[in-house]
Amino acid sequence: MISDKLNIYFIMGTADVGDEDPLVVLEEALRCGITCFQFREKGKKSLQGKAYAAFAKNCQELCRRYHVPFIVNDDVDLAVALQADGLHIGQKDGDAATIRKKIGDKMILGVSTHSLQQLTTAIKAGADYVGIGPVYATQSKADAEQPVGIRLLHQAATAYPDFPKVAIGGLTPANSSAVVAAGVSGIAVISAISRSQNRQQTIQQFRNLF
Numbered sequence: 006m007i008s009d010k011l012n013i014y015f016i017m018g019t020a021d022v023g024d025e026d027p028l029v030v031l032e033e034a035l036r037c038g039i040t041c042f043q044f045r046e047k048g049k050k051s052l053q054g055k056a057y058a059a060f061a062k063n064c065q066e067l068c069r070r071y072h073v074p075f076i077v078n079d080d081v082d083l084a085v086a087l088q089a090d091g092l093h094i095g096q097k098d099g100d101a102a103t104i105r106k107k108i109g110d111k112m113i114l115g116v117s118t119h120s121l122q123q124l125t126t127a128i129k130a131g132a133d134y135v136g137i138g139p140v141y142a143t144q145s146k147a148d149a150e151q152p153v154g155i156r157l158l159h160q161a162a163t164a165y166p167d168f169p170k171v172a173i174g175g176l177t178p179a180n181s182s183a184v185v186a187a188g189v190s191g192i193a194v195i196s197a198i199s200r201s202q203n204r205q206q207t208i209q210q211f212r213n214l215f
């Protein structure tokens with residue numbers, strides 16, 4: 006069941022880890038109990054070409070070792086080439102129904118949503134789960150939409166109680182109790198984990214919310 010895998014959904018690329026080695030950060034996060042990983046290598050200084058593909062493959066191998074799903078952000082061709090466990094797309098990344106046809110039925114498809122209308126459309130298009138957010142302001146995405154707050158999470162839980170949903174955007178152990186209580190299956194996090202001074206404690210605190 007996909008919902009069980011979404012609890013602690015860590016997202017990372019080289020831009021998110023400061024001076025640390027991203028593969029070391031990922032392995033520590035896996036050891037500490039993240040339940041899902043999204044490879045999100047984007048931004049001005051992002052890896053390109055062979056270095057990009059090699060980094061993706063290394064992340065995938067680590068995830069495989071820990072039996073944690075490996076989801077690719079944005080890049081349909083990479084997801085297909087690596088036979089990733091899943092692909093995550095946003096509202097500006099193409100038509101979800103068309104992308105679903107391209108990746109087939111076995112690959113997990115996640116779609117970002119910022120409104121109930123977008124959530125309905127994503128479900129009809131064949132999404133396996135939706136990301137809802139940003140819930141709070143975020144430093145990790147320059148072109149993020151305005152924060153939606155937890156109101157939309159409550160509306161989504163009322164409209165689609167059984168459909169897998171993850172909250173994203175500005176989430177920390179301190180502000181996520183209300184988010185989980187609003188009825189999401191998981192919390193998707195970049196900086197609270199990637200820039201944590203004590204990753205084990207941070208991930209344990211997130212785990213305690215479920």
Ligand SMILES: Cc1ncc(COP(=O)(O)OP(=O)(O)O)c(N)n1
Nearest residue numbers: 078079093094095096117136173193
């Ligand atoms: C789980 C999850 N939810 C939302 C997003 C954001 O996707 P998108 O709006 O396409 O933005 P980018 O991440 O591509 O910059 C996500 N990546 N993961």
Ligand SMILES: Cc1ncsc1CCOP(=O)(O)O
Nearest residue numbers: 139143145174175194195196
């Ligand atoms: C990719 C993305 N989509 C909406 S907010 C966001 C960034 C989340 O990062 P952080 O957990 O550091 O706020």
Ligand SMILES: [Mg+2]
Nearest residue numbers: 079094095098
């Ligand atoms: Mg995207």
